[in-house]
Amino acid sequence: MTPWLLAYLGGADAEEGQREALCALGNGYLATRGAAPESRADGVHYPGTYVAGVYNHLRDTVDGHEVDHESLVNLPNWLPLTVRIGDGPWLGAEAMRVLDHRQELDLRRGLLSRWLRARDPEGRVIRVAQRRFVHMELAHLAGLETTVVAENFSGPLTVRSGIDGGITNCGVARYRHLDGHHLIGHETDDPASDVLRLAVETRHSHIRVATAARTGCWCDGRPLDPPRRLVRSPRAIAQEFTVELDRGAELRIEKIAAVHTSRDPATSEPGFEVLSWLGDAGGFEALLDRHVLAWQHLWNRFDFHVEANDTVLRIIRLHLFHLLQTISPHTVDLDAGVPARGLHGEAYRGHVFWDELFVFPIISFRLPELARALLRYRRRRLPQARRAARAAGYQGAMYPWQSGSDGREESPPLHLNPLSQRWVADATYRQRHIGLAVAHNIWQYYQASGDREFLAEDGAEMILDIARFFASLTDHDTAGDRYHIRGVVGPDEFHTGYPRRDTSGIDDNAYTNVMATWLLLRARDVLDLLPPQRRQELCESLRIDDAELRRWEHISRRMTVPFHGDGIISQFEGYADLAELDWDGYRARYGNIQRLDRILEAEGDSVDRYQASKQADVLMLFYLLSADELGALLARLGYRMPRDTIPKTIEYYLARTSHGSTLSAVVHAWVLARAHRPRALEFLVDALESDVADIQGGTTAEGVHLAAMAGTVDLLQRCFTGLETTGDTLRLNPHWPRQLGPLEFAIRYQQHPLTLRVTGRTVTASTGVGGHAPLRIACGGETATLQPNETVTFSLPE
């Protein structure tokens, strides 16, 4: 099996060992790329998966180890297609027994293929092969090709092909008791004999979604035009036609669908647009050719080679595949963010968290236009973030921890603990650090792309207003001349308060405070970088005066960072005073203790009491900042961090983390990459397996973990290569495990095409044609200046 294919043998012939590959497919994975999630606190849903065209549950591989035959065809499916022999049962009904089933995802071509054989009660057997895609160039189109062979009989075969607007949001088992109906106003018609159309509207946001589907058929290569019978129900429309098949004959059915929403650009009315798109869509094969070419061009930009390890390479490609299914050049024209679970599942209801922090390094180096569009998604929600800050009594812009279409805070106030079945207060909305991530992404994009126009027109205003928010969050202890940020939650969501305090939130979270300091310094840098006229505009419109800048400067020297007595950074003020958990005891008792918070709550205890983290919190600092950068920041604040405390700090928190987030493994691999490579590789393997092996025991079925997926790619791209952007110089510091063979990939750095090939501590960089000035690359103590089409090799001592 090449690193481009994921296959699954199911049904009667299922092979246990290959099952995990399919988990990575999950449900709805071929959803239309880039559809903007709609969300409302009072009833959320996710049109991304609705408009999929090929939304198709494959629950069998997730919920149990038996193939659920019904699910193969008949589970919620926007564009159902099924067949029956004579008056026999429909394929998908229990009586139509599936004899074997196999499917294969071709990542390179973005094509899902499926093969199955089925036998009706009279012993008649059909062989079915299906191929499907959602088009990567013509984003409104999708194609499904089905071939049916009459294996052992002659007689009539009836095809039913339709559009079903009766589907619901039922992809997440835990949410199924909530109302999953989110579509209203169904209208159906058949604008042509071979074309059906359905128009619906989402219940809360009134987004109009239209779908049209054209079904054609060929018998042994010969086009047929059988009479069609319309089958209508209030929420669906289908057509049936019957073809006489001789034994061994092959019926090929093409279903080409067009989907358009009222929020797509260049729209008059979706119901009209779908006919327009369908009107000049070619046949399956011609569409597939262009689809494959579009994917090929994407893979040219996103390809990674890991020479000695097909498994690593295949999973890396799967992760990139999901990333590009979710955001792609098509996203540039949509008002869409990065949903935490991609377009793959319904968990978190499509909400946007901070996942883009992990996604940007992959995108900024390959599709800067897309990165800029994602930052503009945040820019368009700046008024909402300002409103949130003002409403909470702060200044500047307070970005929400969870948000949907209009950028309001959508974090739920309560959370159901499935272990105790108790609703517990959820204070995770206090993760103010999301704004630091937004600012960090702007800065990172600017460094990677060199896009000064974006920085001036959009980025600067966001960075300044987020900086102002964090400055307004601080309070000043005049006695010690120290600034504090109280009542927040850090990236570690276990700690949302103190054991014996009524209000939620913890004080002086080290991650938040250090990154807020970093931000205030970047705000200053940004003001220095702006052309004078723009700086003046911003200072006038934001009313930034010297007094405020002086305050920022002072905070950037006097922010509090809590330390343990032994020089280890405390996760937050008072963390060291918390009880130690009996980790071995809990592991022995519960096995998987990733969700220790739920275990303890169910025991009547609280994780707030313990030195226990869901995910690396202090360690995130080592992920976002180099050791030198962090050391300089702490020194500026008047703290000493001797180099040897870094490994001690890592050890300390590694021993106290339950890995309740898939991001933990990424961050741990990152921070261990230099100090302890074998352990780093273990964490890399964990991170790679997050979704492929569903290491959280069921969460992959609810949607892939996009940030962790991107994070694994970034481990190859930035961590093991030591790639850093500093001013106008690209720095490298390779540390790539030799046993994985050479690693090769390409990036675009400030418009320079650049190929990097890394093995051990040696890196070769080759430029292409594209950048303005010559490219400066540094490694160890050396710096090279490359013209287009030049190559340099650096070797560091092992």
Place this chain on the structure above:
Amino acid sequence: MTPWLLAYLGGADAEEGQREALCALGNGYLATRGAAPESRADGVHYPGTYVAGVYNHLRDTVDGHEVDHESLVNLPNWLPLTVRIGDGPWLGAEAMRVLDHRQELDLRRGLLSRWLRARDPEGRVIRVAQRRFVHMELAHLAGLETTVVAENFSGPLTVRSGIDGGITNCGVARYRHLDGHHLIGHETDDPASDVLRLAVETRHSHIRVATAARTGCWCDGRPLDPPRRLVRSPRAIAQEFTVELDRGAELRIEKIAAVHTSRDPATSEPGFEVLSWLGDAGGFEALLDRHVLAWQHLWNRFDFHVEANDTVLRIIRLHLFHLLQTISPHTVDLDAGVPARGLHGEAYRGHVFWDELFVFPIISFRLPELARALLRYRRRRLPQARRAARAAGYQGAMYPWQSGSDGREESPPLHLNPLSQRWVADATYRQRHIGLAVAHNIWQYYQASGDREFLAEDGAEMILDIARFFASLTDHDTAGDRYHIRGVVGPDEFHTGYPRRDTSGIDDNAYTNVMATWLLLRARDVLDLLPPQRRQELCESLRIDDAELRRWEHISRRMTVPFHGDGIISQFEGYADLAELDWDGYRARYGNIQRLDRILEAEGDSVDRYQASKQADVLMLFYLLSADELGALLARLGYRMPRDTIPKTIEYYLARTSHGSTLSAVVHAWVLARAHRPRALEFLVDALESDVADIQGGTTAEGVHLAAMAGTVDLLQRCFTGLETTGDTLRLNPHWPRQLGPLEFAIRYQQHPLTLRVTGRTVTASTGVGGHAPLRIACGGETATLQPNETVTFSLPE
């Protein structure tokens, strides 16, 4: 009156001489900026003016010379506000006699003020002052402040403030017999005692538009909270409240409105968003402060100074004001193009033509982000343009002459001649040259901004596909080895066919053929400029092979350009054979013969028979290309154009042009600027007066002529300065009339801030901080290389 103010004294005290200033305001001129026009062939309308908030007809100044009192308050008005004394007539009713009326538009602050006095039948007089704005920073908000003084009475005054969804599209008299109702699904409520809300949906496109308005009042500075009475009708909602006024007391009423559509970004549901915006909108004065600041920042980028002539300066500013009301930084996030009549009137139903050709030079040099967004508007309609080409039997992308929301051709097939009252076939959709304008704009933007990323990711694909379309339009006469383009219409819309030919369109329009040649050469340049990987991608996805490139190359050497016998370029093949018109006779008989086509049709004749142009067609070549560029193109095609034929050509067509388009004056001023400056200045004055003096006799009332407005600014910017962008050098060749005093303005050229000061044949250029590399400027034979904050002066011989 400073060059920032336009004032109008109306009513009893009207002063004839100041009337023209108000024509420039016309109706709806304070419409919400940047709303995308919605259009459908079967019933077009224009939400831009609906959502205006301050949509307000001022027909009085347009239709007659009497003030139509009713129109002052009560004509279609989305956000009506009126008052009455006791149980007397409402202000706006005939019985409420307006004694005098004056209004003033402050361009600098984007503020319309109005003063009036009115007397009721009982002799009670009120004095009313109003100020209004649509917010330039907080684009969803608008404000109206009304103060009413009880001049000679004491007693109750009742205020009615509402939102009226019953308004129709009735701004264009000629269209009034068409159905002007375009809103359905009216829902009204009063979410708070001082807040009203109306939600509607457009009839065809189902765009949802919500408006909320908050009305507050103060008496002599003291806030009041009078009880409110709700007034409801099926399509409108209002509230009334009554205040007791003492003689001389002043009642101040603030109405703050929020408008949101379902096509705005960052939207959950418009009805929800308007409350959100209104919820933290401050009062009138605070909002006005920020509004004025936003305008100030825009004016900083767009300001022009003409030292010795206030009239020129005021009109230039009015033109920039309308341009920025239509497109502004807010447009960047909308899927909106450049409508021909701005947001000022309903003529052409908000359709997008080629006006952006005249607008881009102003925008690309000041707000490149906006220019890029407008090009992406065209990029998003590339699939539709490809579809149109395919449907017409061509290759590549055929942009439509008139288009609306989804980029389809919206040109009407018939046109009513108001003189003959006959419907005549309209073949102006054959203006294929619109695609040349789109390509030219991309190239112009690239030259001005240096934005290679846009060129690679978007621009190149458009240029290549438009080039391919024009190549496919040609047919090859193998005998003469010449290519022809037949059956098109050039910019001169008078000639849509030959006198005795059944099919429409003319052959070998010189403008189209020369610019198509220019385009094929730019397509080659673009391929050379692209990074190799991107070039390969595009050649693969567009399937461009060497044979096609060789064909383009061949066409670029063998395109036909028709000439008269005396070396003058023929407007099209056969133009010289057409009859000469008796221009003097027609001028004597009809006076204004701008619409000669209608006059002749009404006479049973046809303009097709005559050497008569509506607007400069051949001369457009001298507008878009320098004489050197045009000469080189013709030489490449094997034609000679001796220098001395240029003035002859200009004279020839000047004598045969009726100026039926406002663009003619701009183009004529341009082409005469060097050869015949006094006549150039006459045309400049004509162009400046297009809308201010409504030189087309009534069309300004239907909407300003945005292209002509921008064109006048560009005459100052590029024509009289000789400003050209060639590769990495900015060229200047000043020719500015000394009698107008020094001209000064600022641009951004490839990220360099640059101030130019021109007088006569002397130009001084000063750089600011911002560009990458040093800036190269050439003038005459000299070239200077400027670092930031450097100045250079060039003087050419007079």
